[in-house]
Amino acid sequence: MVSISMEHRPYRSHKVPACSRCRQRKIRCKIDLPNQPCLFCREKGVACQIPSASPEDSSNSAPASNGNGTTGFNPAKRRRHDLDVGGPSVSVAAIPIGAAADNSSGKSAIIVGPAVAEDVEIIQRHMSITPQSQRHNSNATYASEDPGGSVVYVTIPKYRRGFRPKLDTGDKQREIIEQIFGPFKKEAIRLYFELVHPCFPVIGDDLRAQLLGPQWAKVNSALLCNIYASIVPLWDRSEILRLHPRPDSDYIWNLAVSALQEDSTSPSFSTIFLCSINVIGRPSLYYVGNIANSSRVVALAHSFGLHRDPRKWNKSATEKETRIRMWWCIFIVDAWSSVSYGTPPNIVKGCYDVQLPEPKPVSSPKTNGHSSANGYPLPSPCCSNSFYSLCSLSQILAEMLPMVYNLNPDPALMIETLKTTAVMLRRWEDAAADSARRAATKDYASSNLQFCYLSVKLLFSRLSLRAAWLQTSHVNNAGVIHECLVDLQLAATKVLEYVSNLTQAQLQEFWLPYTSHLLVVATMILLRCAVETENQAIKVTCAATLMSLKDNLELHRDDHNWELGELCLERCAELIVRVQSTAPPVTTINPEMVPIIPTPGAMTDDDAFQFLNDSSLMPFDPLGGFDAIDDIWTNLFGNTPQVMDGVNISAMPL
Known part of the structure; x- marks a missing residue:
């Protein structure tokens, strides 16, 4: 932004643009006094500013140094700071992260496929007499010449x-957002790096240090938005911010999404930061x-x-660690x-x-996690253990998604894959328990990690139930199916009971937004167990768990602003009330008549399917529905397309 200095401005002039405030309010920018602010800004007592020069005017400006010995964009360029590790390196032995960022030539570097990379390597090896270390102007840049497969980048417009x-x-x-936040902009950034970044460290260490330092205002605006x-859902976690009204989350997010859409017109490496932060935002x-x-x-x-x-x-080493952490943040987003x-x-x-990131603090080596160059205290990264555990858990989840x-x-094949997955889960449980014992600092993502594990x-x-049911045409395994049904009910019950018993401190921790959808999935499974079982004791138990969940989600929302249960309440609250009304009173159930969770040995093959009535769909179907409560279902979820006739759940992958 530059200050206005002119004698007058012609009416609706395009050569002399209106100042920022007049353009924002869509009013006439009238300059009636030479070398003075416009009439509106003069009345408000503020400086009058207009946008900087156009891209053509600034295209000849020289790149500025970012202080790390690498070439970056001048602040007047399109990006104030597109990446934290700088631009192209002097060495072409490896492509830097910044090569994918903006540069003065309007070029970008992208990776080529393995087959093409091999062709490029062989052709350049035989056709060029210039040593590779001296090919500074080559369109192909080598990140690695590993015999197992070279990594080649090419320059494109x-x-x-x-x-x-x-x-x-x-x-x-x-x-607009900074006007709403007022003098608390820096506190909001500090809160992000205290509560969100250690749990999801997609931002590199150098950019983190800049955002917490004196140069934070030069960072790309879309990223800051x-x-x-x-951090709006975490507003009350700050002792400073909680004393002031919380901004409207929907309005702030609409502005942030609009900024992301602007950035997506010419995507670069910083777009990865923006998309990653955007998709894990709440609500x-x-x-x-x-x-x-996500795609x-x-x-x-x-x-x-x-x-x-x-x-x-x-x-x-810093750049390598940054790339590894960024990839696994993206992997988490994709899987969940x-x-x-x-x-x-x-x-x-x-x-x-x-490879999986190593479980160690993600603080910048320049700051050692204590203070920045100007003495501003940097939040200590304290959730690296949970991040590492979530990475490995997401890898297990990815094994099951196919x-x-x-x-x-x-x-x-499903049974063999599930056996392998079971071994991976047991190893993960042992590693997570050991990591929790060795943790020396407060972990702000432990509750989210436990919920993800239960999911x-x-x-x-x-x-497992699906695999067992698919084998019913070949093997009479009613007992196996019964065990799988019981395990499914218990697994869903554990998820719902865990959420119901969350404390205030746990509700204020870091949570992925996918919790909303996974909670709906667990609720639907237990609802199905309740409506399809012929065992009255199981029906009562499921109904009691569901009612407890409904009541506690309402308390979480009203008392602690935990909005992640709203989707479950919206879609399932009426269903839960209906199931509760049809369940028999607890006093009419004889505890000795049938156990709450019957054992396979106590049942015959004919009784093993008592969870299901004759009209139910196959229980393994990821898109299975509730025929008994279609009237409510249609009102809450809407009608399905004609190609999906007979399917009542339209987006339940489990």
């Missing part, structure tokens, strides 16, 4: 021909947009080579959005070779 990129995406939205929006209500952004961030990560192992690259939104995952096993979306499953166990139980 960054924008469409004739496209004029905006100087700073999201600048108008940022101005999404950071501001992500998560724009499902279609989140699905699109977009995976596509960009593949394009910029984040799916390749950087450990052998000729880059600094898949199981929550009912869409197949975008990341395929065998198409990436990035079984969820396979339309023609092989029962034998994975629930999915495992449901897939």
Whole structure:
């Protein structure tokens, strides 16, 4: 932004643009006094500013140094700060993260496929007499020449021909948000790095240090908009912010989404930051947009080579760790959005070779996690153990997702895969318990991690039931199906009881937005157990658990602003009340008549299916429904398309 200095401004002049405040309010910008602010700004007693020069005017400006010895964009360029590790490196032995960012030539670097990379390597090896270390102007840049497969980047135009990129995406939205936040902008950023970043460290260490330091105002505006929006649900966690009214979350998120859409017109490496922060923001209500952004961030990560192992690259340890953490943040988004939104995952096993991040603090080595260059205290990263555990748990979840979306499953293959998954889960449990014992600091993501673990166990139980049911045509395994049904009921009960018993401190921790959808899935499973069982004791138990969940979710929402249960209340509250009204009173159930959870040995093959009535759908069906309560279901979930006739649940992947 530059100050206005002119004698007058012609009416509706395009050569002399209106100042920012007049343009924002869509009023006439009238300059009636030479070298003075416009009439509106003069009345308000504020400085009058107009946007900086156009892209054509600034295209000849020289790149500025970012202080790390690498080339970056001048603050007047389109991005104030597109990435934390700088631009292209002097060495071409490895492609830096910043090569995918903006540069003065309007070029970007993307990875090529393995087959093409091999062709490029062989052709350049035989056709060029220039040593590779001296090919500074080559269109192909090598990140790795591992005999197992080279990683090659090529330079491509960054924008469409004739496209004029905006100087700073999201600048108008940022101005509005910062006016709402007032003097608490820096406190909001500090709160993000205290509560969100350690649990989801998608932002690199250098950018983290800049955001917490004196140069924070030069960071890309769209990124700041999404950071501001992500801390609104955590407003009361700050001793400073809780003394002031909480901003309207929906309004702030609408501005942040608008800024992200501006940035997506010319995506770069920083778009990965924006999409990742946006899709894990709370509350998560724009499902279609989140699905699109989840797919977009995976596509960009593949394009910029984040799916390749950087450990052998000729880059600094900080940059390697940043790339690894970014990839696994994206992996978490892809796996949990898949199981929550009912869409197949975008990341395929065998198409990436990035190792799991090591369980150690994610603080910048420059600051050592204590203070920045200007003495501003940096929040201590305290959830790296939970992040590591969530990465490995997401890897286990990804092993099961193909079984969820396979339309023609092989029962034998499913059983073998489930056996392998069971071993992985047991190892994860041992590692997570050991990590919790060794944790020396407060973990702000432990509750979310436990909920995710229980959700994975629930999915495992449901897939086990599906595999057992698929084998009924070949083997008379009614007892096995009964055991799977009991395990499924217990797994769903554990999920709901865990959420019902959350304390105030746990509700204020970091939670992924996918909790809303996974909670609905667990509730629907227990509802189905209640409506389809012929065992009255089981019906009473399920109804009591569901009513307890409903009451506690309402308390969580009203007393602690925990909005993650609203989706469950919206879709399931009336169903829960109906099931409770049809369940027999507890006093009429004789405890000695039948056990709450009957054992397989006490039942015959004919009795083993008492969970199901004659008209029920197959219990393993991920899209199975509730024929007994279709009237409520249609009102809450809407009618399904004609191609889905007979299917009552339209987006339940479990």
